[in-house]
Amino acid sequence: MRIGIVGSGISGLVCARLLNRGNDISVFEAGSYIGGHTHTIDVQEETGTRAVDTGFIIFNEKTYPNLVEIFDRLGVKSRESNMSFSVFNSDSGFEYNATDLKGLLARPSNLLRKRFWNMIRGILRFYKMAPDLLRTLDADVTLGTWLDENRFPKAFIDDHLIPMASAVWSTPLDQIRDYPLLSLIRFFDNHGFLQLSDRPVWRTVVGGSSAYIDPMTAPFRDKIRLNCPVQSINRSGAEVILTTASGEEHTFDRVILACHGDQALRLLGDSTEKETEILSCFRFSTNPTTLHHDSRWLPSAPNARAAWNVRTSDNKQDIQVNYWMNSLQGFNDAPVDYVVTLNDQCVGTDVQIDPDCIIEKMVYEHPLFSNSAISAQNRHHEIDGIAGVHFCGAYWANGFHEDGVNSALRVAKKFNRNLEEFSHGI
Template sequence: MTAFHRHPAAPERRIAVIGSGIGGMAAAWYLSSRHRVTLFEADARLGGHTATMDVEVEGRHYAIDTGFIVFNDWTYPHFRHLMARLGVLTQPTEMSFSVHETARDFEYNGHTLTSLFAQRRNLLRPSFYRLLRDILRFNREAIQALENGTLAPAMTLGEWLDAGGYGATFQRHYLLPMGAAIWSASLQDLRDFPLQFFVRFFRHHGLLSVSDRPQWYTLVGGSRSYIPALTAPYAGGIRLSTPVRGIRRLADGVEVRTDAGTERFDEVVLACHADQALAMLEDPSPAEREILGALP
């Protein structure tokens, strides 16, 4: 992780960061080491998808993450370094996937062999063994196709599953609901996913292997525990409950318009969703309209 260090000849600039998810808070943290940062957040709290709720059960208190939950040692190198630098405590955890279908009294959990057959009738179901066989076949064939470069760029996941003859049980009780859980999407949304993106993501996160998987971690006290340390350097410049109504470029800076009025900054960082960014821009370029407008 590279930190910004003040250079004697580098003038301090006024920078607005719009959005207080991890992207906005991290950008503001790095930039605040040499610039004056103001962070705008429409909500009454910081964090975005970092949303920890306090729950009490039988006298015990739990910090339950409802948005950002876990990270791993394969695909989060910069986040891990940042947490270490901030002194935020982490702890190893386990990740598993389970399915329960009430309509036909069907369930399993893939974490261990015992939990896989926790519903003992699965031992006698030929369809369940076909499910396991399809899981192993999909993992093998997806890795081979990715390494051989034979994944068609325009093909969807659903088209590839159908062309490969993967059974309905595998699709509806394993692969599609797993993807739906990851991306908060419907099963049809997952069938329409670009095949290359889906396979690359599953490969990078160890989801195409039974044994070679990353170590997952959670933050002690919930994901919100990093917010105080990450916002401390620019705490005085945080504006909660302050939605940005418009952004306009000037010859020598940028205007940011809120309900409180208009302020001028040297630079603006948009740390929000694409549709939100496009709605704020009062003078978007053709490229910005095309790119931001193409992201749902």
């Protein structure tokens, strides 16, 4: 069977790996590298090269079982990491690290702030209520509506829950309020965010997340076309015609759109009414991302510094997240602080990243979740495989690497692939 795969992110690669044997596959990638959000930058230091991640960074064995299965089969090694989290408000100067008491009191003046105590009261109340909400909450209730109706302290909303949720899903502050609360709490519960003990151990790939790309693609590397954006997908009888931006036409029996939902819809020149209805529910945010070593973008108070550092302001529309890669990837011997900053221009500040410290700039897109998007996820079966076109990607679930793997497995199963070893979430 002739199979075209659009996109070389985790979903496209898993499809290609599973379907390569016994089929004639071709993978089309618009960008210059394989991996999508798996994007490791090799940084030159005096003593050698250091692999620094910028997109996919961490996973855990509890909630990423199929990804772990793939890593084990490929011989990919990992090490322990962490998910420590801090918030800094550039207007008020309020700052804390949620990991422990030292972090909460990173600035001792927090003890004298009413804002701090209001936040703590909100935290205790929310995490006490959350387990019951898993059983009683209506699926359509949004985070913002529920917080307003239950009169939670503004400090808890603005300085804790909204920044945390926004950072997890790389979603603008004003849009994360539209996230269905039940889905959010389920995610928090599955990932151990609602408990103080028995939390998953977070891990990072040794040598950078891109270390899995070579062993993953070894059987089909010559079938991947880089810098080859697709212009359109059209169905003609029992065949699917894929046209590249350069005008080349390729004919396939099946095409798998392993790209974002909005991209898939744009590519479909003959989309059905149902495909348009479902795919138009998926929206994505654009996040400018910079890898640099300007340590001014990390919290100044030592005990406030965390793996994930959120910077916000009172007049906010978006958040800025500064990932401290030394902590996440265990760079204890690094000569500088490596930082990955999302949305460096979004928070009102006159401080710019020192141009001499900038290593690389990228742009990533992340799914925005709403009630309509969640409803659309449940309708995947209505459009997948119709007239030879399949759809997969992490946006069909929570937007993370495991979701991308599971989405690919679901599609591969329709090609009669035996997936017994991947029994989780399929």
